[in-house]
Amino acid sequence: MTPPRSASSLVVLATIAASISPARAQSMDYTALQALFGEPITTSVTGTAQRASEVAANMTIITTDQIRQSGSRSIPQILSRVPGLDISQTTSVAYDVGVRGYQQQMQSRLLVLIDGRQVFQDDYSRTVWENLPVNIDDIRQIEVVKGPSSALFGSNAGGGVINIVTTNPLYDRNVVATMVYGTKQTAEGDTTASAKIADIGGVKISAGGMNGREFGTPRYNLGGVIGPEISAAQASAANLTPRPSNDEYLLTLNPSHRYVSTTQVFEISPAIQTDTEFSYTKSRSSEGYYSGRLDAVEDTVISARGGFTWQSPIGTIKNTNYWNQTRVANTESGTATPYYTDVEALLVSQWEDQFRIGSDHTFRLSSEYRHETFKLQVNQTYPQNPQIEENTFAVGGMWLWQISDALSWTNAARLDHVQLSETGPLWSGSFVSPNAYNHSLTAESANSGLVYKASDTDTFRLTYGRAIELPRLLDYGFNVNIYVPSINRSFERAGNPSLNPAIVTNYELDYDRKLTTIDSTLKLAGYYQINDSIMVPLATVGTLDTPLVPSLIPGQTTTLSQSINAGTSHGVGGEIQLAGQNSRGIRWDGSYSLAVTTDSPGIVSAGGDLDKNSTPKHHLRLLLGYTTGPWEFDVQSQYQTSYFSHRALNVNAAVDDYSSVTGRIAYTLDTSYTIALSGTNLAQAITRTTAFPAIQRQVYLSLTGRF
Amino acid sequence: MKPTRLARAIIVLAMTLGVSGMTPAPATDRLDLSVGLKTLPLLTSKIVSPAVVAIVFDPASATSIADADAIKGFFDEGLEGPGGMTLNGVLTSAADLGTVGHVKVIVVAKGVGQSALNAVAAASATAGALSISTDLDCVKAQKCVLGILSKPNVEIYISRLAAEAANVAFAPAFTMLARPIR
Numbered sequence: 009m010t011p012p013r014s015a016s017s018l019v020v021l022a023t024i025a026a027s028i029s030p031a032r033a034q035s036m037d038y039t040a041l042q043a044l045f046g047e048p049i050t051t052s053v054t055g056t057a058q059r060a061s062e063v064a065a066n067m068t069i070i071t072t073d074q075i076r077q078s079g080s081r082s083i084p085q086i087l088s089r090v091p092g093l094d095i096s097q098t099t100s101v102a103y104d105v106g107v108r109g110y111q112q113q114m115q116s117r118l119l120v121l122i123d124g125r126q127v128f129q130d131d132y133s134r135t136v137w138e139n140l141p142v143n144i145d146d147i148r149q150i151e152v153v154k155g156p157s158s159a160l161f162g163s164n165a166g167g168g169v170i171n172i173v174t175t176n177p178l179y180d181r182n183v184v185a186t187m188v189y190g191t192k193q194t195a196e197g198d199t200t201a202s203a204k205i206a207d208i209g210g211v212k213i214s215a216g217g218m219n220g221r222e223f224g225t226p227r228y229n230l231g232g233v234i235g236p237e238i239s240a241a242q243a244s245a246a247n248l249t250p251r252p253s254n255d256e257y258l259l260t261l262n263p264s265h266r267y268v269s270t271t272q273v274f275e276i277s278p279a280i281q282t283d284t285e286f287s288y289t290k291s292r293s294s295e296g297y298y299s300g301r302l303d304a305v306e307d308t309v310i311s312a313r314g315g316f317t318w319q320s321p322i323g324t325i326k327n328t329n330y331w332n333q334t335r336v337a338n339t340e341s342g343t344a345t346p347y348y349t350d351v352e353a354l355l356v357s358q359w360e361d362q363f364r365i366g367s368d369h370t371f372r373l374s375s376e377y378r379h380e381t382f383k384l385q386v387n388q389t390y391p392q393n394p395q396i397e398e399n400t401f402a403v404g405g406m407w408l409w410q411i412s413d414a415l416s417w418t419n420a421a422r423l424d425h426v427q428l429s430e431t432g433p434l435w436s437g438s439f440v441s442p443n444a445y446n447h448s449l450t451a452e453s454a455n456s457g458l459v460y461k462a463s464d465t466d467t468f469r470l471t472y473g474r475a476i477e478l479p480r481l482l483d484y485g486f487n488v489n490i491y492v493p494s495i496n497r498s499f500e501r502a503g504n505p506s507l508n509p510a511i512v513t514n515y516e517l518d519y520d521r522k523l524t525t526i527d528s529t530l531k532l533a534g535y536y537q538i539n540d541s542i543m544v545p546l547a548t549v550g551t552l553d554t555p556l557v558p559s560l561i562p563g564q565t566t567t568l569s570q571s572i573n574a575g576t577s578h579g580v581g582g583e584i585q586l587a588g589q590n591s592r593g594i595r596w597d598g599s600y601s602l603a604v605t606t607d608s609p610g611i612v613s614a615g616g617d618l619d620k621n622s623t624p625k626h627h628l629r630l631l632l633g634y635t636t637g638p639w640e641f642d643v644q645s646q647y648q649t650s651y652f653s654h655r656a657l658n659v660n661a662a663v664d665d666y667s668s669v670t671g672r673i674a675y676t677l678d679t680s681y682t683i684a685l686s687g688t689n690l691a692q693a694i695t696r697t698t699a700f701p702a703i704q705r706q707v708y709l710s711l712t713g714r715f
Numbered sequence: 716m717k718p719t720r721l722a723r724a725i726i727v728l729a730m731t732l733g734v735s736g737m738t739p740a741p742a743t744d745r746l747d748l749s750v751g752l753k754t755l756p757l758l759t760s761k762i763v764s765p766a767v768v769a770i771v772f773d774p775a776s777a778t779s780i781a782d783a784d785a786i787k788g789f790f791d792e793g794l795e796g797p798g799g800m801t802l803n804g805v806l807t808s809a810a811d812l813g814t815v816g817h818v819k820v821i822v823v824a825k826g827v828g829q830s831a832l833n834a835v836a837a838a839s840a841t842a843g844a845l846s847i848s849t850d851l852d853c854v855k856a857q858k859c860v861l862g863i864l865s866k867p868n869v870e871i872y873i874s875r876l877a878a879e880a881a882n883v884a885f886a887p888a889f890t891m892l893a894r895p896i897r
Contacts, residue, residue: 036886036887036888037756037886037888040753040756040757040797040886041757041889041892042865043753043797044750044753044754044757044869044871044889045869045892046868046869049888049892051888055894056743056891057887057888058891058892059892077838251781278759319887355763367875367895367897370891413894453793464867464868465867522867522868524867
């Protein structure tokens, strides 16, 4: 007798339910697991613990030792060892990090997280690296994922993801303090103290700050091509005007940073773990903006996070909630008061359930709600400061199938639905209708990756990724009018609430081979990438031959600008890396990366051209290190070919090939105290690396105590 | 460029070549043992120092006797557990394993026969002890909890049946990283 279909279904469901087990992704002891498996461990890609060599993504993990040996107190400088990343330094502390081309100020393609919490700011879609609330000595590892990963990490992982993992006070005891003194009167202090509470909890506090002086390299007015090495005579011949001395201070704001963060993790039962985190961070610095300005910026971020992990009968349920409030005060063009301030508040609530069916299938179901507000306050005479509200609902799923010990297949998908609205005062004269702000969009992301361990030494990785890059909040809600009496012309720059996300599609083949005879690992990666609907900021979209509003904007001609989806760009390239270390304390890491991008005519005609040649095509890196007894010696050299650094609107500046050298010598006394001398840009006193002011050699002396 | 075709071809190739990565382990050496002992902090029931480690051989197998002697030698040379844990290695035949007191870790020498493995599993269950071996046959037979390979890459195989029988549990992340016996 055949059972009824409903009964059969129930039996199948019951069988599946009986075989479900939690995927077990509570916080983990990275230190013990890395020591055991001899390689870094991550939970970033699938939410479950995986060895770095087995994840279905191009991932590089920078370890604690590598961070220390870099000698750097700046995360972008530490990242500079990773092939495929392009580090652009615009002032003494401000950086932009590009991934596989498309280098530009305020990177919108690279999602940055600290312990899973977004520190990427959605206002300009950028990361203010000098204002992260993290102590370098407290970082457990930095995970770098190259390639679109929205389905795994969330929107804005269009080009890649950087997840900074700090020590977990439940497992790691970290009591450390560092003092640094260096050129440009740099003084820095950082400390972290963690403690366990009766084996069921751990608390950690980190605090620190720095003060310094900005580079003294010359800079010139925005009115033309900027060349830091241009002499006053050359500037005059090129009809450029040096900035007046009285605004030099404003544009060379001496950098400072203060931060404090606390983390609390408690295991309230064998199955339930809670975690909370609070942080405050504030920086003042000169910063290069994507529109080409070099502004004096004060950036303040307050955040709070709370969540739990529960190993329930239906899987490991994880809840994370966090709130970031960011306030940016931006002083531009020689004015004493902030030209504008923007306040962004982001609330995120994430739920996920990870479970296994049998021993070969791991699943993660997830949902995310994001509520974000953005208010831009511009100093101008008429109120037109839209307050943007963005509500995002996302659902996703991940399936990891361990087909055999040698072969695994990871698939992930995510659907984002974004609703936009506007609540602030709008100027009736704007050419953007208020109704346009009632806009919604839905976008899909997907990732798929096969990992095949062909032998004990050979691993192939074939991946596909489709990711979304949401528009900057500023691009939605920017509204500025400028009247230039000398030419009787007005400029109306408005937000574009109808912007669609850029879509990044990536196909990639990687090959890793362990070369045991030379204690090395060879890594090869090749990719082909399509970037659709690339957003070009402030493209000219029209011209009016009459004043827009004669009483307010009297210019005879008005140029209308807004950000637009301009076209498609293609990228192709890859990386080759040979890295290793031997038992005699010698370590090495040599790499070459290639990134070639080609824009469609639409992008160029929109005045963007932000992509073509915006990244050096060829990049060589070589790191050498040696440890003997209490001594550590490390040197890193890089060479990159010429590129166009984007500065003012429609104005690019060619940057020639250049090389750079960083290094560190350290001596450790009785395992507790380390004294180190380190430096960046050691090869030349001044190096021009962007269209912004040239960077200078920096040397630091540091003392670190571990207790 | 036709990436979808390329992807399809490589998937087919990978599926065709997808075979078990298990390879026979050589005789237990110091590195194998060191790797095996690094799993101790990942047990949910912590092992307190000093701890007794039973080194099990099969009197009927000369291979296992020689391997057990070598393992004992590593402990006698001062091999420590993670965090400086003191471990006292005690040689014992499988049949006598139950008579060794306070055993929390059992290291099974390479070459132990099937009947001796049954004795190991029984003693492990009684004592609630973690059993490890570089002899993957032990874990494949669901008699040892962990099978250890240290070269060229660290690979750890776990028998959930043996772990349950011995009432041994690990940190959740570790169980995700160890390869289950299929």
